[in-house]
Structure formats: C-alpha cells, structure tokens
Amino acid sequence: MLSKLLIRQVAEFVESQVASAEAIIENKPHDIPIMKSEIDGNLLKIYTNTADVDGLITNINLKNAKGEVIISKDTNIEKNDTYSVVSSFYINVLEEEIEKPIDIFKVTGRTE
Numbered sequence: 001m002l003s004k005l006l007i008r009q010v011a012e013f014v015e016s017q018v019a020s021a022e023a024i025i026e027n028k029p030h031d032i033p034i035m036k037s038e039i040d041g042n043l044l045k046i047y048t049n050t051a052d053v054d055g056l057i058t059n060i061n062l063k064n065a066k067g068e069v070i071i072s073k074d075t076n077i078e079k080n081d082t083y084s085v086v087s088s089f090y091i092n093v094l095e096e097e098i099e100k101p102i103d104i105f106k107v108t109g110r111t112e
Contacts, residue, residue: 002095004042011044011093019065021048023087025079026055034062035086044091046071051084060087 015037022029035047048060056078062071071089079085 007042007093007095008039011039011042011091014091014093015039015044015046017064017070018046018062020063020067022061022063023048023050023053023057024059024061025050025053025057027058029061032060042093044089044093046089046091048087048089049084050079050087054080057085060089062089 018034018037021032021034023032024030030050030053032048032050032052035049037044037046039045046062048062050057050060057075060073060075061069064070071091073087073089075087077085
C-alpha cells in the first residue's frame, strides 16, 4: 500500500510539471493564466481562467516547461465578453490493486 507521503509527493511532482496553460479558441491556441493550484489529500486541483478571448473553446491544455501538452481537457463552451470561463482540472492520485497479477511463469516461458 502506498503511503500518504508518497501519494502527496506524486501529486506535488505532477503539479511541478505544469508550467503554463492554453485554451484552443476558434481553432487557435491562446495562452491563459493558471489561477491557482492546490493539493488536498490525494487530489491535485488546478484552475485556469479564460477571460480575454471570445469564441468557441474546444480544448484547455496544461503544458510543461518545454511547451508540451501534458494534460488536456476537451470542452465545448461558447465564450463571450460578458463573462470569463474558469476551468478546473482534478487529478486524483490513487493506488489500484491488480486483482489478477501477472503470472511470472507465463512471462518467462517456463511452465513449472
């Protein structure tokens, strides 16, 4: 079983990898701010704000320091100048036990 410490460290690592955000609006990427990120137990929460550009938002991406998309969320929100759109990403770090583990004899080709 994973310790709470390790689960938090994994969430902190994922959080540390998020350097910027972008929204795809009218099929064009637009940089958007990350408003806040926080860790609550095993849940990493990241909030972005799309305020300055109007149009159909089809995707929100979180990117690493190299500009590579590491987390994305498809959406279909029509935004106009009367409001901004806050998008949230909830990344839940949890352990899952495999009920039927790999049979090492099948992996190695041995039948004994």
